[in-house]
Amino acid sequence: MQRAAAPAPCPGSVEKKKKIKKKKKTKKMTKVVNRLQPRADEAAAAEEAAAQQAAEEASRRARHLQALGRASGAERELEELVFGDSLSVGEDELLQRLAGPQWLKATEGKSLRDDSSDSEVENEAKGEILSKKPAWVDEDDEAEENVDMTHKYRKDFMKSDAEKVLTKKKLKRRLEEQFQRAMGGVPAWADLENRKKHKRIASDSDSHEDEDDDLLCRTGNFISNSESLPKGILKMSTCLPANQERFADGRLVTVQFHPSAQVVMTAGHDRSVSLFQTKELISTMKVNGRCTATAFTPDSSKIYSYSKEGEVFIWDVRSRKCLHKFEDEGSLEGKCIAVSKNNQYVACGSASGVVNLYTTDVCLKENHPKPVKAIMNLVTSATCVTFNPTTEILAVASREADEAVKLVHIPSYTVFSNFPVFRRKQIYLAQSMDFSPRSGFFSVANNKGKALLFRLKHYSDF
Known part of the structure; x- marks a missing residue:
């Protein structure tokens, strides 16, 4: 048995559907445009504000340069003292010179020249003082004093019987030699070169320790008044x-x-x-x-x-x-x-x-x-x-x-x-x-x- 063919679509209905789809699409685009429009307006407003701010900055700089040009003599001297004599150039160049190394070097050079001139004045003054002759000269001071080596406290420093008398300079050298032999050489604290090198290397944080160690870097007798030791806590x-x-x-x-x-x-x-030092047996x-x-x-x-x-x-x-x-x-x-x-x-x-x-x-x-x-x-x-x-x-x-x-x-x-x-x-x-x-x-x-x-x-x- 043969089926009946489907009826053909009506041309008017097809056209109607197309119009409806087109209208929906138009509405969607309108909504998207309406949603994006505020953002575009904000961007345009920001660009306009930035341009206005740049214009105001340029106007402010122009007024500033103009004001600098009209500054009084006293003001210019004060500004030159603080910023240097560069007020006649443009602001950009002024800022570069203030921040650049050349300006720093020039300032340092000027300071060094000033310090050098001060030092020269001081040296001249010192030279005048040192050039003065003494009022009088004691002949006993100029004479070389001799020391009796036969004294019981100095006998051990004699190397032979011919050294019964020594000058003070020779005795000083003899004492230095004996001290170095006892210490096994020149101590580090007595070596001036090592001390200078150590001072350059040492940090400021060790100042308290250096204070304590300074007592170990001196010889001789020390006399100081100290109050009686309190009880309880010992510092x-x-x-x-x-x-x-x-x-x-x-x-x-x-x-x-x-x-x-x-x-x-x-x-x-x-x-x-x-x-150590050994002694012979005296008695028991x-x-x-x-x-x-x-x-x-x-x-x-x-x-x-x-x-x-x-x-x-x-x-x-x-x-x-x-x-x-x-x-x-x-x-x-x-x-x-x-x-x-x-x-x-x-x-x-x-x-x-x-x-x-x-x-x-x-x-x-x-x-x-x-x-x-x-x-x-x-x-x-x-x-x-x-x-x-x-x-x-x-x-x-x-x-x-x-x-x-x-x-x-x-x-x-x-x-x-x-x-x-x-x-x-x-x-x-x-x-x-x-x-x-x-x-x-x-x-x-x-x-x-x-x-x-x-x-x-x-x-x-x-």
Whole structure:
């Protein structure tokens, strides 16, 4: 059976659909144009504002240049003083000259010329002063003074019997030679070239350390008035170890400051001593007991010897006789002894950790003296005691425990609370201690081969 054919579309309906589509498209384009139109207007307004601002800037510059041209003489002088004599050129060139290196170089050159002229004036003035002749001349000053070398303090500087008399210049050279031999050469602080080089390299941030180290860069005796040391807190700072240039390979047993020169002696189990001098045997004194420690009095006229049994013998150096003997109170085994520099106190440290402090006049009279203070701040054997030169500090230590070092204030007999106080171990086992000749520094030799150095800020000198 055959199907019927589809009816043909009406020409009017097709045309109608095309018109509807075209109208929809037109509406969409209109909407897009309307949406973009404000943005275009904003861009045009921005361009117009930028052009107007540029015109105003150009007008302002023109007015500024015109005003500069009409400036009074005083104003121009002031502007030339500040900006230089470049006001006659255009503004752009003025700005370039102000910012450019040529203008800077010209200014610097002018300053240098001014400084040079000032220096010339100063040099001329100095020349006039130096050119003046002295009012009179002392003939004794011009004469070369001779020094008697046979004096007991100068005999060691004679190289032969022919040098019984030396000029002051020769004696000075001889002293310099001996000092250099003792120091192993010219010290770094005495080498002017090295010092100048070091000053150029060193930074300003090290000024406080340089201040402390300056005491180590001078020789001679220093006299300064210092108030009595207060108790409680001891102002101090940690320095580099005294043997920083060469640590010992084992534990140190001795650290000691030279009494007159700025030298620190260290000795240890590595068979080395930084500075030493041997003397021949003079005599031997027999002690009734096993001697564990000895100490000279400040005038070297007496010797205190401390026995293992806790007895202290006082000897006369000239006669080699025992002047007196006394027992250290409560001592089971003697370990260490020290006499104060003013010969006022004697400190005896025992195996119990107690350090008894006596007055010397009582020790010379009584056989069982009572200590003025029993220091009980150590929990292990007291193995080292020493006084500072002003007899204001007594240092006590034990080599049997880490950080076992105490500084005792005299005459209050109290321990300084801020030493040792560190966040980590630093002292370890103290083997020996000493103060510098004027108490400016305190050194502790430890079992690590270091001579730790501390700056005591209450004292101004080495």
